[in-house]
Amino acid sequence: MKLKVLFSLVYVLTFSMLVHAQELYTPRHIKQAYQNETRSLTGAPGAKYWQNKGRYDMQITVDPVTKVVSGKERILYENNSPNRLNELVISFVNNVHKPTAARALGVSADFITSGLKLRSLKVNDKIYEIDSQDWTTVNRVKLKEDISSLAVATVEMDWEYPLSLASDREGQIDSGTYYCAYAYPRIAVYDDYNGWDMLEHNGRQEFYHDFNDYQVDIRVPKNYVVWGTGKLLNPEEVLQTEVLGRFNKSLISDEVIPVATLHDMQEQKVTKQQEWNTWSFNAGHITDFCFALSNHYVWDASSVQLATKRVSVQAAYLSGTKDFEQYVGWERYCIDWFSKNWPGVEYPFPTMTAVQGFADMEYPMMVNDSSVPDNFMDARQTVDHEIAHTYFPFYMGTNETRYAFMDEGWATAFELLIGMDENGEEAAKKLFKEFRVEGWIKEPSTEQDQPLISLSSQLSGKGYGNNAYIKSALSYLALKDYLGDVPFKKALHHYMDNWHGKHPMPWDYFYSFNAGTGLNLNWFWKNWYFSNHYIDLKLAKVEQKNKTITLEIENIGGFAIPFDVILTYVDGKKEKIHFTPQIWEKNEASTVLKLKSKAQVKEVFLDNDIFMDYTSDDNRMIL
Structure with missing residues (x-):
């Protein structure tokens, strides 16, 4: 009898979580993934989740005299999808160096190369006559014979390309040093919610690749x-x-x-x-x-x-x-x-x-x-x-x-956390504010307030960078403050356990944290990821009666941030009272606080710490 009651409670809680999860805006193709059971509203991979994989065996030669990289590769490509594949998409990021490439950034003449020359291509021993002269960074190859679901195809390529003489992410660093990244043609990602990844690389955005196995032999002259x-x-x-x-x-x-x-x-x-x-x-x-x-x-x-x-x-x-x-x-x-x-x-x-x-x-x-x-x-x-x-x-x-915020934001948040250990909290936060936050919060242009959930591939300039790095890092740090370190780490590990070695998307993160905390955090996701908010608090009103001080705080910018109320007493002593983002859960527009003061207060200040305020002048009131 008790076991049945327990099962009923679990069912009710799970159903409740799924209902609440559906409150978040979800694009049509993501909804389809839930219907296909490749993803789940609990945040875990669905019962029918799959991802494809390649086993790459490559022999690469780098000739520092001619600046040519050449190679042969044999890929055992596992089609773990439920679909027959009638085409392959071959990605070669370094074709961004071709004169005709679509680039988001200006480049020097030394950046330009002729790109990939594909000398041969075979799929399951069938020869494909390919002219790669017109290839871009992603290229469709119509197959002579479909690759069945759960089949393994053998893909063989022989190729060469010139190294760029203008190094950034890859290319020549100096006359005897070369960084060879994205150095080989690969099979693009075919996933459960987008199908083939057909986004061209434009030099700004970063990358999306399958989890593969690599055996690589690199042939170079002596003394390299x-x-x-x-x-x-x-x-x-x-x-x-x-x-x-x-x-x-x-x-x-x-x-x-x-x-x-x-x-x-x-x-x-x-x-x-x-x-x-x-x-x-x-x-x-x-x-x-x-x-x-x-x-x-x-x-x-x-x-x-x-x-x-x-x-x-x-x-x-x-x-x-x-x-x-x-x-x-x-x-x-x-x-x-x-x-x-x-x-x-x-x-x-x-x-x-x-x-x-x-x-x-x-x-x-x-x-x-x-x-x-x-x-x-x-x-x-x-x-x-x-x-x-x-x-x-x-x-x-x-x-x-x-979704650049899913990696850059975490790296930026971890950068601050380890920095506080290495350099002390004050110095680390000062650097973080000057290097990361200040440029965003002081820039009022429209592109700074695009929702975090916006596709990174649709953003440009500072709008891209600030969404990817700063706003997202602050969202993770705000959530850490809201939950507390122990529950936050528990939820983070739940998310990581669900998705390491796999391909999570934002909704997997949202729902994994909901499940990992046992809380409906959809209010937080809506506030930080599906809004045009920024950071701007205003101390609108202060009243002091005896030892009770009443504060009216307006959240002009809208983001659910933590903050400290710093009371300065007439004798010069200060008291700091911390408020987590939970204070905005019921009403993100304003809040009224009634605080007990130890003595007569002469000044009230709202300190947002690293959550820098757009108009900080209205965060202070002298009584």
């Missing part, structure tokens, strides 16, 4: 060291004995070890001296593979022991670069801190390598960072932010192209 995603499988075949010993020592040491010094590189004492060396890497169930190579960068390495494994930590940089001399230590600290604190999930991969470049950009198990040698706090913030992306979008395979 290669750093790549995943584990280096054959160090003994490419490194000379002394350097090999240092590298192997770094894999088990907490000490920062100079694996290859500038003298080593100049004296050709690092790599085996055969004409070409082949460096082999592998990485499993990851959304991308990239690599870098240099004939003169120095190489530092160490490792960090986590609860279940030791992670190799490396840095490659131009000798004498002061901030990069600190990078391995910073990376070690960062990986350990993220594992133990926020998000409090163990770093999921075996390696992390930072390469000095220009992009300030994340890749699976690698970052490409610019140097800030005269500001270590800024430099360290950069590596913190990029390594935070390990979790979003590489552990959680979010669609960065459409």
